[in-house]
Amino acid sequence: MKQKDPALGALALYAMLTAALLLLAFLGANLYASLTDGRAQDETRRATLAYIQSRVMAADAAQGVRVLDGPEGDALALAVDDSGYEVLIYCDAGRLWEQTSPAGSDFSTDAAQAIADCDSLALAWKTGATGAPVLEITANGANALVALRSGEEQAA
């Protein structure tokens, strides 16, 4: 009888350690999955909101920023200097697209480059206290603002 006790005790120890290690592996796998999901979400947020903000700030010229009706939601048209071309940014089939084409062209993902995953894109104009137009961007449910410095006459 006494000979069985050490074996049972050792088996119990092994079982507990095995269970602990398996639990650690399970938790580690879940944590890694959540880390990759979080990283993907951060990248999507940077690639949509921050990208559109930066593009508008880089194209801020008189009559250079327009809001149009896109394939899914709103679309942004940014004039490329005086070249007659414009950059169209819009949402289609769950992705955010950027298309450089002659002004007035139709939306075509064949001629566009996919930027990031985007379920929805909404653009709305607001006005600041100084009279400057402010574009409110809503992408994937998150909001961001970008103000246009160009445009209206400022008087002293």
Added chain:
Amino acid sequence: MNEQRVKSSFSFYLQILILLAVFLSVGVVLVQVFAAARGMSRAARAETDGTTLCRSAAEAFGASGTAEATAALLGGTADGETATCYYDAAIRAAAPDSAWTYRVTVNVSEEETAAGTIAAAHIEAYAADGTVCASLDTETYLPGTKGGTAYAA
């Protein structure tokens, strides 16, 4: 015979204990690595969201010039020269008494120039636990009278 059995049990348990010690110590180290990774990921998320919020606040300030007008554009409140706005985890505007995730403050100061005023803003984004996620400094020029209210559209 009994002595041999005792020695055999002792060496068996010794092997088990050494094995347990090795694997437990490795497990402890790995748990610490996991915890550090999780902390770093949360900090990255807070920094990304905080930077986006600070940027929006800076743009709102650029189009407003005052704390009150900035708060109105962002959907927050103003108290003197400070505008405060609250946001949820999806960086949408939230009520102050709700379970907000981020708080953004815009502190405005002004400096008069020859033909107008330069309004400067120090913007900070805080997480719910009070830590600073991101900060930003920006300026906007307001031509004309102090406070920038005399504008012609």
Added chain:
Amino acid sequence: MRRKQLRLGSITLLFTVIVLCVATLSALSAATAHADKAVADKYAAQVAAMYEAEEAGQEWLAAVHAAIAAKGAALKQADLPQGTTLSDGTISVELALDNGRTLSIALQQADTAPGYRILRWENTAQWTENTDIGNLWTGGSASQGA
């Protein structure tokens, strides 16, 4: 006398495999989190640089508006900050900062002085074309090497 053998057993092998899997997961988790943090830091630095350029632009605007308010229609290039160009009533400047940002501003004096209208305020990143082609063959006749 036979030496006692150390019997590790199949359970130890199982433990080793599980621990290796967990160690791999932890290394991947640490690398993923570190990469995410690095990109977040880079994004924050980029935004800070963007608004440093914005501050420089607003201070330039204040100086130019002071010149417009003082001189009005008699404004000359010498009255404007260094690097500013005055041409056909359009005042423009390219502010290139050390942090890699460029702010291109153009404004026009308004008909009702001392007002102004901003025509362009483009905040972009500087980009230098890499003209080094490394060890690529630059051309030439095949017989030269024969």
